[in-house]
Amino acid sequence: MTLDLPRPVFDASAPGGKDLGQLPEWDLTDLYAAPDAPELKRDMDWLESACADFAADYEGKLDTLDAADFLDCVKRYERIDVIAGRIMSFAGLRYYQQTTDPQRAKFLSDCQDRITTYTTPLVFFTLEVNRLPDDHLDALFAANDELARYQPIFDRMRAMRPYQLSDELEKFLHDQSVVGATAWNKLFDETMAGLEFRVQDETLGLEATLNLLTDHDRDKREAAARELAATFQNRIGLFSRVHNTLTKEKAVEDRWRGMPTPQTGRHLANHVEPEVVEALRNAVVDAYPKLSHRYYELKRKWLGLDKLQVWDRNAPLPMEDHKTVDWDTARSMVLDAYSDFSPHMAELADPFFTKGWIDAGVKPGKAPGAFAHPTVVDVHPYVMLNYQGKPRDVMTLAHELGHGVHQTLAAGQGELLAATPLTLAETASVFGEMLTFRKMLANAKDDAEKKVLLAGKVEDMINTVVRQIAFYDFECKLHEARQGGELTPEDINKLWMSVQGESLGPAFEFMEGYETFWAYIPHFVHSPFYVYAYAFGDGLVNALYAAYEEGDPDFQEKYFEMLKAGGSKHHKELLAPFGLDASDPAFWDKGLSMISGLIDELEAMED
Template sequence: MTAMNDKALPAWDLSDLYDGIEDEKIAADLEKYRAFCVEFAGRYKGRLSELDGAGIAAALKAYEQNSEIGSRVGGFAYLNMVTQMKNQAAVAFYQNISEKLTDYSKPLIFLSLEINQLPAEKIEDWLKNPEAAFYKPWLERVRRFKPYELSEAVEEVLLEKSMTSSSAWVRLYEETSSKLQYTVDGKTYNDAEVSKLLLDKNAETRRKAGAEINRVAEENADLFTFIYNMVIKDKAIEDEKRGFKLPMSSRNMSENVSDQMVETLAETVRANYKNIAHRFYRLKAKWLGVDKISYWDRNAPLPFADDTEYDWAETVSVVLDAYKSFSPELYEIAKDFFDNAWIDVPPRDGKRSGAFCAPVSAGAHPYLLLNFAGKRNDVLTLAHELGHGCHHQTRVKNGELNEYSRMTTEEVASVFGEMITFQSMVAKLPDGPEKLALIASKVSDMINTAIRQIAFHFFESRAHAERKDGELSKERLCEIWQEEMAASLGEAVEVGEDSRFIWSQVGHFFFLPFYVYAYSFADCLVNSLYQVSREGKVENFPAKYLEMLSKTAITDYGELLAPFGLNPNDPEFWNEGLSLISGYIDELERLDAKLQF
């Protein structure tokens, strides 16, 4: 393995969407989108009850085609911005496009409202037509929200004000976060770069980096506290008007999961804090030679871990080989992302931190954003985001309307992609320090996903609940944060003053409230699926897995998982997924005893 070469890292090419923000096709597509919205409302508003199955099918097909135009323009504006968030022209372009799409779409508000005023018999009659039946998943999703819809006039006001309320606060948070700078030992870092220091082998470097991240968070705490209070209040106002019982209920409705299922997941994970996270961090403290590890040492490399760096070509090879070993069909889907300029790999100043997969529309390929630093974790990050991309590609035939991001299933392919890549890496190693370090790193990641995200969920739930009594101070938010972190991490981790403001670094709290449990949901689901795969009791597992991925947005959980003998309504389903993590910790304890660390 060789050191990373930044110059060899590829960037994405958005020209298959538009040739830059000055492309004349953008204005033409916006006008086409605007004109359609007006014409569609003029033709169908107040007349849906008169349509037969063929009529509604034709209407929805035209509506879908127009939605793809809007997704294309909006997607381009966002992707163009996220790699250059210090470029004011790019940021302004994105905001301008977002405002226009919101404004132009107002005439279409009637559609779902009017559909929900129709009797069930009318919908059933429509669905007798094969072309209309294609849109059954979308129609069912629209009808699911019927009890929570408001009048057309109110819905229009909420849509218009979203640009100056929730969306505006999120924009302020993201723009501010992207400009934050950190100084360690006289050198300035952006978010992605300073995060890399937390993986340094030198404990003092990690301590300085963590303290600096917390210092910058504290420096911006007044602003972020105000933004978070506004985000929570804005959501609470709309939730109350719509009649949602709990702050998480609207998210759960979108996921098509019950509040009770999420509560069962959260409580089951919390009951496993001691057996998983607490047990693991006691081992890690031993390996690091301390009684307690600091908050910033949770992901620290072990002293006996190799310090190998992966270049981009090696990383791609590891991931694609793992995908191919699991399923040649999955490999062929994945390979397209590297044969085309669909991935933006290198970290750069002003680029959004982290990693994501961004679909543009249901019928077009997605793009992957990374901040590749050449570490082993970056290999698994690629496997994760590539899983998202492949998942999208299995669903292109479902159509723009039927497809939507049900976050509990959106994370399934990504986490499974990580799992098969990890297993391929660990299978090549004999018992020894390198194997122990690799498994420990994976367990650390799984705890961050399955355990820590539920601790985030409890933080979020408490913040939203307490906000009902008035604005929360930054001190109170820090208290809630420290309490939830301490409970989840255990007595072997020091949750002190140098990490108390880190809640403000969790972007999902701001731009996707109550998203975080989806990571744990998906992790437990994938762990259960992987257990089934490993047992070999399901014939043609890879083919059935890909078939499942193709239906995640259009099929309920019971039907999706039935071919694998799994029932997500059974509380033991979650324990089964968590048992895989516990089993890895058992293996770590075995290796620890054998190697006598």
């Protein structure tokens, strides 16, 4: 069987495809040539025996290993991680290209089932490591420098030690995961990918319908918003069941583990202190009036409306050109911006365009949104977009390529240390957006174009900071309310609306049906409490960019060293070379002041 994903080709099925130029598709052959490729079978067979051999060689014996033997153990564990990750990356990426294809869904599910079964014998490793005394592990690290490089991994394991269950329960949770959260995640994804929306005699998928909320035609925006509401309402029982089940499942596991709050697990995974997240959240909520409330009042005046409706939130400005940015232009805009910062950054990004590492077009059944998936350290990342030629799509390209550059640089750390916590994972992506925005702003031909660019950037930052913190507050309320029992769809709707007015401000009124818009946000399903990482990343990048603008001559070198560190360092250590500290409450005010300053510029242009 040959690979059914060709090298980059024109995708005529994409909305506006003839105007966008040649849109690339993934070439997954760097992972595997096909689902029945002999290399995939070889790796799956190797994985089964490698996991069994690992358990036979090390279970119950970790406390007897010297530093050299312990290093060998870690390297074998890491190699298993690489092979399992390679298989699941291939299966997952194929699935996200066409989530409605039952064969792709089956292949992904079968891979998940087999790998979960094969890796169950490895569950002992973390449990046994956490039974080793601290001084025992510290002595091993002191005896071997190569082993000591892995210490951050074990520090994170030890942070989870107070919440560790018995060996039997941990193995049970591992085994049943494929019919627990993973299954509900898949149900959500397949449901979303299969939704159809009828807008002005055109049948569209979710991504294309959401895109209409940025259309110049207000009637079309309203029609899209109302169709979204009607379709979500038709499935609201299913979406409520997904959220009720996942929230309860998490609560049960958290209770067994003794997690003090629903957010604790996410904070531990992000290697960030709860008080730092709380300081971020409070700073943003306190800033709502000077950020979103103030900006949307400006936008209300620009649009000539008494009140903004939800379909006006991301509407283009009246003075904005009805322009479509073709793919080649978008590529040049982003690579030029990257190159101005550092030619090396552009060199790292260029292969994504030339080697089939981007899937850009909108296609039936394709997963909505955009992401950069790192795959494994001996391959390369892949970027998914749903590119439709909007100026915001150019910023999304800059964002996801930033992730790709970060993941490429961090790969040198090896599989166990390459992955960054979510709070730092947004650093390069948001920085890439900022570079592209500043490049476009500098090239603006007049004040009208500058105003449009400034407003677009402010909206993006509000979506990244204000909206995500509102999402975080919604999740906190959702998980707290679920502790009191099953939530009806109306209960969840009320929780959603309780944060919307507060965050968006008095310029808005909300149509009937908007209360269901929580239903399509994938982060609530896939990664509880993920969303604050966006605000963390934006605030961090705003502070970083201020340091860059101040003219630090070594900034580029420090920046690349930070990205190369991957997940090997804590945020305090990574930010120290720039003179920054995220645990300082003033740090967040500095980042928010950048957004406020852009709004100041917009207000000044009104005079």
